Amino acid sequence: MNRKPMNVMFNLIKLVGPLVPVMSIAVITGVIGFLCAIFIPVLGAYVISGLSYSFTTFVYLILAMGLLRGVFHYIEQLCNHYIAFKILALIRDKVFMKLRELSPAKLEGRKKGELISLITGDIELLEIFYAHTISPVLIASLTVIIMVVFISHYNIILGLLSLIAYVFVGVVLTFVSGKRNGTLGDDLREEASYMNSFFLESLRGIREVLQFNYGQKRLDKLSELTDNVNNMKKKVALNTGFNSGLNGVSILLSSTIFFGVSVYLYKNGQVSLEGVIVPTVAMFSSFGPVIALSRLGVSLSSTIASGKRVLDLLDEEPITEDIYDKESVQFEGVKLDDVSFSYDDEMILDSIELEIEKGKIFGISGKSGSGKSTLLKLLMRFWDVNDGKIAISDRDIRDINTSDLRNIEGYMTQNTYLFNDTILNNVKIAKLDASNDEVIESCKKASIHDFIMTLPKGYETNVGELGESLSGGQMQRISLARAFLHSGDIILLDEPTSNIDSLNEASILKSIYENRGSTVVLVSHRISTMKICDHIFKLESGRMS
Ligand SMILES: Nc1ncnc2c1ncn2[C@@H]1O[C@H](COP(=O)(O)OP(=O)(O)OP(=O)(O)O)[C@@H](O)[C@H]1O
Numbered sequence: 346m347n348r349k350p351m352n353v354m355f356n357l358i359k360l361v362g363p364l365v366p367v368m369s370i371a372v373i374t375g376v377i378g379f380l381c382a383i384f385i386p387v388l389g390a391y392v393i394s395g396l397s398y399s400f401t402t403f404v405y406l407i408l409a410m411g412l413l414r415g416v417f418h419y420i421e422q423l424c425n426h427y428i429a430f431k432i433l434a435l436i437r438d439k440v441f442m443k444l445r446e447l448s449p450a451k452l453e454g455r456k457k458g459e460l461i462s463l464i465t466g467d468i469e470l471l472e473i474f475y476a477h478t479i480s481p482v483l484i485a486s487l488t489v490i491i492m493v494v495f496i497s498h499y500n501i502i503l504g505l506l507s508l509i510a511y512v513f514v515g516v517v518l519t520f521v522s523g524k525r526n527g528t529l530g531d532d533l534r535e536e537a538s539y540m541n542s543f544f545l546e547s548l549r550g551i552r553e554v555l556q557f558n559y560g561q562k563r564l565d566k567l568s569e570l571t572d573n574v575n576n577m578k579k580k581v582a583l584n585t586g587f588n589s590g591l592n593g594v595s596i597l598l599s600s601t602i603f604f605g606v607s608v609y610l611y612k613n614g615q616v617s618l619e620g621v622i623v624p625t626v627a628m629f630s631s632f633g634p635v636i637a638l639s640r641l642g643v644s645l646s647s648t649i650a651s652g653k654r655v656l657d658l659l660d661e662e663p664i665t666e667d668i669y670d671k672e673s674v675q676f677e678g679v680k681l682d683d684v685s686f687s688y689d690d691e692m693i694l695d696s697i698e699l700e701i702e703k704g705k706i707f708g709i710s711g712k713s714g715s716g717k718s719t720l721l722k723l724l725m726r727f728w729d730v731n732d733g734k735i736a737i738s739d740r741d742i743r744d745i746n747t748s749d750l751r752n753i754e755g756y757m758t759q760n761t762y763l764f765n766d767t768i769l770n771n772v773k774i775a776k777l778d779a780s781n782d783e784v785i786e787s788c789k790k791a792s793i794h795d796f797i798m799t800l801p802k803g804y805e806t807n808v809g810e811l812g813e814s815l816s817g818g819q820m821q822r823i824s825l826a827r828a829f830l831h832s833g834d835i836i837l838l839d840e841p842t843s844n845i846d847s848l849n850e851a852s853i854l855k856s857i858y859e860n861r862g863s864t865v866v867l868v869s870h871r872i873s874t875m876k877i878c879d880h881i882f883k884l885e886s887g888r889m890s
């Protein structure tokens with residue numbers, strides 16, 4: 346999506362909405378805090394220019410201001426971070442809601458890595474925007490207005506001069522440093538995270554690295570990556586140094602000019618001596634808030650890039666819309682009518698016609714990559730067909746409530762994912778209100794009950810505790826137990842026996858066969874597994890034979 350930076354900022358700021366009162370407190374305390382800091386030397390200037398304070402009053406005033414500066418700065422930071430973390434929580438919430446809408450297509454897609462970096466990195470980076478960008482801009486603007494009015498009340502020319510100096514440091518230099526830095530901040534973060542994942546990957550693959558004598562090559566690459574990161578960090582440090590140098594010079598130069606002009610005005614009788622000393626000190630000591638802005642230049646471009654990615658995701662349309670409010674449907678079999686489908690340009694399924702009768706076991710075979718799993722995902726409506734239609738009981742599945750569809754269909758995927766929870770709960774996700782007996786029954790059907798009973802804590806064993814010690818076949822059978830427990834009208838099984846020995850295979854097939862109350866769609870390479878099917882369809886590169 347083509348969003349302009351201004352549009353990104355506007356939309357990010359809109360999210361502050363309900364937190365405007367807290368933001369106001371942050372801004373007000375921020376301004377007062379800076380004024381306290383500024384007026385410590387200004388008080389001194391008053392004393393020098395002859396205003397009669399008693400020395401003790403002067404000391405007390407300065408002490409009070411110093412203390413208040415700290416208190417107000419603390420409140421400001423507290424409010425800003427409160428806002429930032431509240432909004433980040435809100436954004437995370439929105440992103441997860443959106444992912445629920447977009448999944449599973451979005452999560453199955455090939456850009457999963459980008460999604461993970463969005464969830465972990467981009468959202469985190471917005472903290473800078475909410476805690477360190479919005480209110481500093483407001484604080485600087487307000488402080489500048491107050492200072493310009495204060496100085497103008499001595500002399501309008503001096504007021505204008507200070508305004509020019511503030512705008513130069515706060516706006517012009519901020520843009521200059523932003524431009525100089527360009528995408529360096531982003532590039533550095535990307536390169537550093539690539540280096541980290543390369544390092545982790547080398548550790549994870551240490552067995553392969555040792556076995557194939559691949560160590561030196563990985564090490565060389567790692568040194569190269571480290572050098573890159575180092576060089577980029579040097580550039581960032583150089584830029585930061587340059588910017589702060591430029592700021593210092595600009596402040597000194599503009600203060601000197603300011604002083605010169607005020608002396609000139611004094612000589613012409615346009616200002617008093619106090620009108621030279623107080624405004625000069627006030628102006629010189631009031632660059633704090635604008636310097637805070639010039640530091641933003643470095644981070645702003647990457648913050649906006651992150652904001653853009655987050656907003657784009659929130660605006661993304663789901664590939665399949667959830668359906669509500671339709672009449673529920675009784676399962677009477679599935680029909681595919683001239684179904685064609687492609688993920689991108691390449692046609693995966695081309696004009697498929699098939700009928701899955703109720704109560705039958707329907708086999709799908711075909712070589713790897715022919716689209717068997719894709720066909721099951723279409724039946725689940727993870728994607729919508731490009732052409733033709735899939736119907737359950739003659740009703741297009743695009744007209745069936747999504748929750749009804751999920752209840753009708755149980756789906757065992759090719760890749761099992763187990764949550765870091767007990768085995769019991771891992772099976773139970775298929776039917777949250779299932780009794781323990783039901784779970785045990787389905788585990789028996791999936792031929793995994795005996796194994797679970799050999800574990801010291803049985804069904805209460807945490808999958809995490811088993812680490813990687815569950816075999817592929819054991820994971821697969823837990824997944825199958827889920828499918829049995831779900832007990833929909835139709836079960837879709839994607840390669841349920843690919844990792845399972847023939848003894849367990851036979852007992853699983855027997856369970857599937859005895860479970861014929863449900864209709865079964867069985868995808869498998871194994872001839873032995875296909876034997877129990879009533880019909881077998883062979884997919885060949887998108888066409889059935
Ligand atoms: N999310 C996706 N985006 C783009 N292409 C995909 C996606 N998922 C699968 N494909 C491609 O679609 C084709 C069919 O994949 P599918 O997983 O349906 O094959 P399969 O018949 O199940 O293979 P296998 O027997 O190896 O499991 C493959 O070429 C695959 O690369």
Ligand SMILES: [Mg+2]
Pocket residue numbers: 717718719759839
């Ligand atoms: Mg597959």
